[in-house]
Amino acid sequence: MTRKVKEAAAAGRIAVVGGGSLGLLLAGRLAAAGADVRLVVRTAAQRDRLRAEGLCVEAVDGTIRACVPAFAAADPPDGPVEWVLLCVKQRHVADAAPVCAAWLGGTGRLVAWLNGLGHEEVLARWVEEARLYAAVTTEGALRMDAVRVHHTGRGETHLGPMKPGGEGPAGGAAALSPLVAVLRRAGFATCAKPDIRPRMWRKLAVNCAINPLTALLGVPNGALVDAAELHPVMRAVVEEVAAVAAAEGVVLGDDPVGAPIADRLLDEVFAVCRRTAANRSSMLQDLERGHPTEIAHLNGAVASRAARRGLAAPVNATLAQLVRAKEALVHGRKG
């Protein structure tokens, strides 16, 4: 058996749930790397196109074509899988959770590749916490159509248990090794962390500072660097996120740099703005396409968690309210 086949086989059976930007990217690259992967999409129409045409990943380093067994969410699983990689938007989680549970059977583990907060509670109603993991990724993907995705930017991915500690030697981050190996083989720079929460909150801070401002102003990410008027707002956003994280017992500073955490978060925000200068944030794209945004799970979640803990997060609360207003004005949707 070649090393490639051995590594791919060690990860076991994988189901990617969600045939959008990230799900198509993961399924296509994993299949091309020899993983035993299937793709579970919402509709029979997308399933049928994937079965007929295969899946195409367009990347700067070339185009990958892959045959991935496709299923609709309503189809019965072809047997339990070791891993479900959940790649849906926060608003889809309630519908997708029972689909994931059906594919997982009694022992499989779920890795949620979502931005923001909120999915952890919903998923915990379907899968026990010791089997719940999260991925935080800076890969970029854009679905072109039902069977075609553009790999818009290479990044890095961190995986870890949503509830760190207490799973014993076979669980927790140790259980991720075979999945990490197959993701690396598929071309994703991946590593496992014993506690993923600091990464989740740092990504949350980045999204809370960039997404609503780019969405409200209609500008690409890079524009925020030059707009000095916005910098105090961005600082206030990350300070509030850091305060809520601390209140939830999440230690954000895992690098011994010494600068206050808000300074480091702000540096991270500007670094992302520069690296993705031409990108239109996912929230801006959602507004432009008439889709609901993830605001309730980003700035909205920071504001509501702050309130629950007796803290104030007025800047995140105001940005959330403004994005809701924009959704309602632009699309006639209630906030």
Ligand SMILES: NC(=O)C1=CN([C@@H]2O[C@H](COP(=O)(O)OP(=O)(O)OC[C@H]3O[C@@H](n4cnc5c(N)ncnc54)[C@H](OP(=O)(O)O)[C@@H]3O)[C@@H](O)[C@H]2O)C=CC1
């Ligand atoms: N795209 C990116 O580059 C990145 C995205 N993320 C995060 O990853 C998450 C997913 O994002 P993205 O892939 O862009 O989102 P998309 O909107 O492109 O894809 C979500 C997909 O989920 C599908 N879906 C909805 N409900 C179900 C269900 N019950 N069963 C199966 N599939 C379902 C949707 O189907 P349908 O199309 O039929 O409605 C859609 O195709 C988000 O939280 C995002 O913030 C994080 C980093 C990078």
Ligand SMILES: CC(C)(CO)C(=O)C(=O)O
């Ligand atoms: C990092 C960033 C801001 C890149 O556009 C993103 O994750 C998003 O648009 O949701």
